[in-house]
Amino acid sequence: MRAVLIDGEHYPDVVAWAIRKLGDVCCAVFLGGTEKIGGIEEVERRVGVPVYHSPDYLAALRRALTENDVDEVVDLSDEPVVGYESRFRIASLCLGLGVPYRGADFLFFPKPMRRTSKPSIGVIGTGKRVGKTAVSGFIARTAKRVARPVVVTMGRGGPEEPELIDGEGTEITPEFLLRLVEKGRHAASDHFEDALTSRVTTIGCRRCGGGMAGFPFFDVVDGCVELAESLPHDLIILEGSGATFPPYKADGYVVVISALQGVEKVSHYFGPFRISLADIVVVTMADLAVGGELDRLVEAVRAVNPKAEIHLTAFRPRPLGSVAGKRIGLVMTSKPALGPASEHLRNLGAEVAAVSGNLSNREILVRDLERFDGIEAVAVELKAAAVDTVTRWAIERGVEVVYLDSEPVNLDGGDLGESVLRLIERVRAHDARD
DSSP states (O other), X not given: OEEEEEOTTSOHHHHHHXXXXXOOEEEEEEOOOOTTOSOHHHHHHHSSSOEEOOSSHHHHHHHHHXXXXXXXXXXXXXXXXXXXXXXXXXHHHHHHTTOOEEOSSXXXXXXXXXXXXXXXXXXXXXXXXXXXXXXXXXXXXXXXXXXXXXXXXXXXXXXXXXXXXXXXXXXXXXXXXXXXXXXXXXXXXXXXXXXXXXXXXXXXXXXXXXXXXXXXXXXOHHXXXXXXXXXXXXXXXXXXXXXXXXXXXXXXXXXXXXXXXXXXXXXXXXXXXXXXXXXXXEEEOGGGOOTTHHHHHHHHHHXXXXXXXXXXXXXXXXXXXXXXXXXXXXXXXXXXXXHHHHHHHHHTTOEEEEEEOOTTOHHHHXXXXXXXXXXXXXXXXXXXXXXXXXXXXXXXXXOEEEEEEEEEEESSSOOHHXXXXXXXXXXXXXXXXX
């Protein structure tokens, strides 16, 4: 059955004609407009199907979709009642409810969202370089206090077949990772990073392509989930890749936004789709926001999803080895984060002698490393060229490698860890949001 979107800029008789031509229509949702109608009563009387309407057209659409067995939403409205932003909000709602949305020259359709047989939490980013993997690792470490988690990741450099890393029992050293690189493996994939930083079991696989709403074009996540379900672990953490996420309906969601991305990532296009899924929204790099951008970002999140818990955080580097008393070089993917990270490492007793924010640009990174003279250790995030370039450079020169985790720390007086524990409790009690 179809639900149609209509407006008052079309004559009711024309709308009724289009509904008959379309066929199999169970209801209509009135979006607004008054030019061609005498009132909503005329529309209800003449279009031939039940009409849902409200000052909040999204609320009316949600009611129509939840009260009827709708297989497709068809848009028979037009400018000026609905513009691009309104149509993306409609598409976000439809995809969130698993219903395709079709217009005269567009089609948005959701991938089937399967459920895991074990409790699950999805970790979604609104883009690349928002700190999603760092937050996912934090969630995994926090979960270990009350559960036995396994992290499922997918990445553009992940393996074709599910790859299990026993982070609970395997020592992951720089030499171990470099040997993997020399065998043609991508040893800086998210499942290696999670296993290294959080000492949990992880399963990695690949994906290629990402749709506007966040669904991958190709992926092999099913095999990863099947493997995770076969393990003795009792909580599955489904970690997205960039703005893309596994096509599974998690029992709870944590959405990660960078304060440096701008409000558009939340309020425009398919930002509302991602934000609407969230039980917890983690705003990272809040310490780097300028002007009133942070307040505008929080307001935008609350406008889309007033029920989500919001945490304003900053990343603090957590060395996985000692840096005290050492002259180090610091290598990261984010140039703005270099200053705060350097200061934090100095507070831990390190002398930060050289820095590079070009971990994601190998050509420039190599030139930066040539200027890292007289250092005893290199502190580096496990991302991008961390293993194939930085780790190899350091081992060849007898320089110690200290991998860095990024720990999200609340700036707003909240406690992200406690929020995560409450979410895990709800998820494990099967008090999940549909």
